[in-house]
Amino acid sequence: MIYTVTFNPAVDYVMHPLTLDMGFTNRSSSEEVRCGGNGINVSSILNELNVDTICLGIIAGFTGDYILDTLQSAGVTCNFVRLDKGFTRINVKLNGIVMTIINGMGPKIPNDKVDELFGRLDRIKAGDTLVLTGSIPKCLPDDMYQIIMTRLAGRGIRFVVDAPGSLLLQSLESEPFMIKPNNHELGKLFDVNPETPEECMPYARMLHERGAQNVVVSCGGEGSALVAADGNEYITKCPPCHLVNATGAGDSMVAGFLASLDRGMSYQDALNFASACGSATAASKGLAKRATIDKFYASLQGVMAEYEAEKAKAAKCAKNADK
Numbered sequence: 001m002i003y004t005v006t007f008n009p010a011v012d013y014v015m016h017p018l019t020l021d022m023g024f025t026n027r028s029s030s031e032e033v034r035c036g037g038n039g040i041n042v043s044s045i046l047n048e049l050n051v052d053t054i055c056l057g058i059i060a061g062f063t064g065d066y067i068l069d070t071l072q073s074a075g076v077t078c079n080f081v082r083l084d085k086g087f088t089r090i091n092v093k094l095n096g097i098v099m100t101i102i103n104g105m106g107p108k109i110p111n112d113k114v115d116e117l118f119g120r121l122d123r124i125k126a127g128d129t130l131v132l133t134g135s136i137p138k139c140l141p142d143d144m145y146q147i148i149m150t151r152l153a154g155r156g157i158r159f160v161v162d163a164p165g166s167l168l169l170q171s172l173e174s175e176p177f178m179i180k181p182n183n184h185e186l187g188k189l190f191d192v193n194p195e196t197p198e199e200c201m202p203y204a205r206m207l208h209e210r211g212a213q214n215v216v217v218s219c220g221g222e223g224s225a226l227v228a229a230d231g232n233e234y235i236t237k238c239p240p241c242h243l244v245n246a247t248g249a250g251d252s253m254v255a256g257f258l259a260s261l262d263r264g265m266s267y268q269d270a271l272n273f274a275s276a277c278g279s280a281t282a283a284s285k286g287l288a289k290r291a292t293i294d295k296f297y298a299s300l301q302g303v304m305a306e307y308e309a310e311k312a313k314a315a316k317c318a319k320n321a322d323k
């Protein structure tokens with residue numbers, strides 16, 4: 001079973017303004033509303049891929065009701081702790097010429113509700129996977145993921161951590177099964193600016209050496225890098241994609257990678273499938289549907305064949321130059 005935990009879920013309110021002038025009334029040309037929060041996105045894509053998943057987390061108020069109803073109608077199993085006061089945040093995504101995002105603060109979470117969530121986490125068994133992703137609300141300790149991993153240590157649970165900065169670094173001592181920074185987050189950790197999977201690889205290797213078993217680094221349209229649990233390095237490219245809305249693309253990659261390994265696919269195929277999931281979501285209005293993922297995965301095969309041919313040609317040239 002793959003569990004996700006979302007401490008600060010959100011209703012994502014995506015607006016499509018034609019222009020955006022600060023200090024004036026702006027009008028949207030269309031808008032959508034959907035369930036958000038990184039863990040919830042991961043579970044939604046896993047569910048789309050027919051992989052068993054349970055959404056844990058904390059919800060409140062009318063927005064929490066919307067999240068629960070929507071996920072349950074889509075067939076996602078939920079086990080949320082419900083707050084008595086406040087409401088789950090609404091995150092505004094202004095999808096204009098450039099994307100502007102205003103994420104809410106979220107409700108105050110009392111200690112007894114955190115304990116209730118911990119009680120549910122305590123029931124996770126050996127061999128299960130726990131995905132820890134998304135921001136931790138300001139009212140809770142910012143080393144919350146570390147607290148959870150320490151609490152559940154030694155029980156044979158596979159941890160997946162997708163979090164920025166110190167949250168990610170702290171997680172390494174628990175030897176997480178997977179981490180997935182993007183190239184910017186990775187760059188910040190090492191004070192560098194890697195753009196491509198090739199440029200990210202040495203830094204991904206360092207995180208692998210510090211404990212992370214599988215390090216997947218997404219590089220937007222440039223593709224992704226993986227240093228896998230087998231110690232080898234893998235690169236995937238992105239299928240051709242018209243960007244519609246990148247919200248949830250990283251979460252879709254996490255889900256795609258986990259789903260593929262669950263099905264016994266090779267690391268290279270898992271990375272390719274993860275890339276297809278991310279691109280499919282980036283090209284969709286909401287999170288990707290299975291048919292779009294399959295279409296992108298199929299078109300990636302051609303892109304990868306070209307990439308491999310280029311690589312082989314370059315290697316041959318280098319060999320000839322050495323002679």
Ligand SMILES: O=P(O)(O)OC[C@@]1(O)O[C@H](CO)[C@@H](O)[C@@H]1O
Pocket residue numbers: 008010012035036037038041091103134135136246247248249251
């Ligand atoms: O405020 P956080 O927790 O860092 O990010 C939350 C969020 O922006 O991330 C998801 C994926 O982009 C969205 O569904 C959601 O609104």
